[in-house]
Amino acid sequence: MTGPKSPDSSDEAQNPERSAVLGEKKIPAAVVKRLSLYTRALQNLERNKVEKVSSTALAGELGLNSAQVRKDLAYFGQFGVPGFGYHVGELRQHLKHILGTDREINVALIGVGHLGKALLSYGGFHRQGFRIMWAFDVEVRESHVGVERVPVYHTSELDRIIREESIELVILTVPAEAAQGIADRLVKAGVSAILNFVPTRLQTPDHVKIHYVDLAIEMESLSFYLR
Amino acid sequence: MTGPKSPDSSDEAQNPERSAVLGEKKIPAAVVKRLSLYTRALQNLERNKVEKVSSTALAGELGLNSAQVRKDLAYFGQFGVPGFGYHVGELRQHLKHILGTDREINVALIGVGHLGKALLSYGGFHRQGFRIMWAFDVEVRESHVGVERVPVYHTSELDRIIREESIELVILTVPAEAAQGIADRLVKAGVSAILNFVPTRLQTPDHVKIHYVDLAIEMESLSFYLR
DNA sequence: GCGAGATTGTGAAAACGTTCACAAATTCGC
DNA sequence: GCGAATTTGTGAACGTTTTCACAATCTCGC
Incomplete structure (x- = not known):
């Protein structure tokens, strides 16, 4: 009973995995998942007394592309130091704050x-x-x-x-x-x-x-x- | 030490979720997951003695788009009947066979x-x-x-x-x-x-x-x- | 057995996510 | 403190997935 130009109007197409809003940007759900992965990888590095890590190293650890790591982090700020990489402890703190796991839930x-x-x-x-x-x-x-x-x-x-x-x-x-x-x-x-x-x-x-x-x-x- | 035109050559970029090959076509991993979802939805329909289902109905059940359901199924053959929809039991058998869950594992x-x-x-x-x-x-x-x-x-x-x-x-x-x-x-x-x-x-x-x-x-x- | 209505299968378009590639920034050995 | 080496952040290109839109097909009531 819908107009002839309106096909499938009963579909809602709400894909279960949608994106979140933080401030103004939309954060894809996949990015949030990877943030968690980064946090855990950083935790392991910290335990091994590693103090700096590059996007390439972090990506390698998780089987990802280094540009993806940098892009993911760039959603939330500039945490890296060109020519150096990321400070492990510092980045981990940032990520825990972003994820909200630095408080009791x-x-x-x-x-x-x-x-x-x-x-x-x-x-x-x-x-x-x-x-x-x-x-x-x-x-x-x-x-x-x-x-x-x-x-x-x-x-x-x-x-x-x-x-x-x-x-x-x-x-x-x-x-x-x-x-x-x-x-x-x-x-x-x-x-x-x-x-x-x-x-x-x-x-x-x-x-x-x-x-x-x-x-x-x-x-x-x-x-x-x-x- | 890589050439100046070859950045990030150490990245392997092997995304964990890759696609499978069936015959000639490449089946995205997401499609395979949804196939499982369809199978279960069909199982529920069958239990309720429902014998036919349209892509729109199946999609609605799972919060998906009807075109996606049709496309997913189209990877493996033509199971539907225009103007009618899909035969529940038949489609379910097809999917179980495709997934390989019609045998003992x-x-x-x-x-x-x-x-x-x-x-x-x-x-x-x-x-x-x-x-x-x-x-x-x-x-x-x-x-x-x-x-x-x-x-x-x-x-x-x-x-x-x-x-x-x-x-x-x-x-x-x-x-x-x-x-x-x-x-x-x-x-x-x-x-x-x-x-x-x-x-x-x-x-x-x-x-x-x-x-x-x-x-x-x-x-x-x-x-x-x-x- | 005809015709209105329903629904499929699928190219084309849009949306989304990933990777490339490089300028800009910083490091660090000497 | 200089300069080669390193690594970031990010626009642009690319690739994949989802959605749109509609011709083709079949159903089913009369």
């Missing part, structure tokens, strides 16, 4: 199943400075889980605690059927970033950022490359 | 830590038809783990069993220090696809396909979008 995990429990015990988050402080489930079997003894609350307390504790980031590991319902409540309570392990496309307002980690898809698409 | 998991154990218990793989049949660790605490009671072997048996059982796909959840060493052994033993949860860039020959799942990076890059 309150993280909760919802859905204490196999995967949820594993993530609560997983060392990788801690090492990057993330502390999951709350866990929720529809059924509270143990009051505390994981090495860090994270307290487990019933989902009925979700909305209250999220609000009271200003939880901004949530890891979602609930069954597929429950995901959208929980997401709606999270958004209402003020959560603005979700790391979603549930293989369901979540419907949320634009200001809420969702990253999808889809393990089954990773396996399936790998299988394509087998011979 | 032998999968092993290496590194039975928190994350490894969780993945062995995780239902998501099973639902998509993947069975992890072997697990390996440097220390065998239990002879069988997970709901499916997967046998755990010592890593010294890795090379032999990989070869004997024709294991093609491996899930890697070992500590960072061990990752490259294990990867080298896997490649020698004939593994050609790795799902790598270790935050380390693995050095492997071109014919080995690696997908990286980097949970810490996902968290960090999410934090960028908080306010």
Whole structure:
């Protein structure tokens, strides 16, 4: 019923990976991901007492192009010294500030199943400075889980605690059927970033950022490359 | 010491996400990932007894553009019927065949830590038809783990069993220090696809396909979008 | 079995991301 | 302190991916 010159008008074409706005520039999502990679590479260099690094060296470490490294950093300022490179410690501080990981971020995990429990015990988050402080489930079997003894609350307390504790980031590991319902409540309570392990496309307002980690898809698409 | 007209000659610029070759055409990695998404969406439709679907409907389900769906499918053939759409069951069969998930794939998991154990218990793989049949660790605490009671072997048996059982796909959840060493052994033993949860860039020959799942990076890059 | 309506498959255009290439800036050995 | 060597930051070129737009094709109700 649309005009003859308006094909496919029902498409919304909202590609899941969009770009962010910082100040005036638009930062591509891929750049933000690489910023994280740079941070970790710098961390390793620092541990090895390396004090300077060139874009070429950093790029080599990560299998990237040196111009890309320089361009990525140039989105946020001029951190390098021509003829020298980058000061490792300094650049790392800058990046941590840009990423917002130089402050405490309150993280909760919802859905204490196999995967949820594993993530609560997983060392990788801690090492990057993330502390999951709350866990929720529809059924509270143990009051505390994981090495860090994270307290487990019933989902009925979700909305209250999220609000009271200003939880901004949530890891979602609930069954597929429950995901959208929980997401709606999270958004209402003020959560603005979700790391979603549930293989369901979540419907949320634009200001809420969702990253999808889809393990089954990773396996399936790998299988394509087998011979 | 390179010629004056050859800048940055040490860069290799091998972007981690490259494309695959099928017959003559090059299939972008992003297309393969979406193929998996389509497969799952079709699975859901089938469960709900839906027998036909248009590119617009499928795209809407996944937040994509309808032309993209059609183009993606067009890489592999003409599966649709103008004026009608796609037959759900038929298209799904086609896609499963293209992805190679219509046959048994032998999968092993290496590194039975928190994350490894969780993945062995995780239902998501099973639902998509993947069975992890072997697990390996440097220390065998239990002879069988997970709901499916997967046998755990010592890593010294890795090379032999990989070869004997024709294991093609491996899930890697070992500590960072061990990752490259294990990867080298896997490649020698004939593994050609790795799902790598270790935050380390693995050095492997071109014919080995690696997908990286980097949970810490996902968290960090999410934090960028908080306010 | 005809015709209005729906939907595909696909060239062409637009958007986006990466790499090249080089002037400008700084270093550092002597 | 000079000058060769190094390395940044960035416009322009290039390549890839996504979206548009529409002719060709098929459906399905009457």
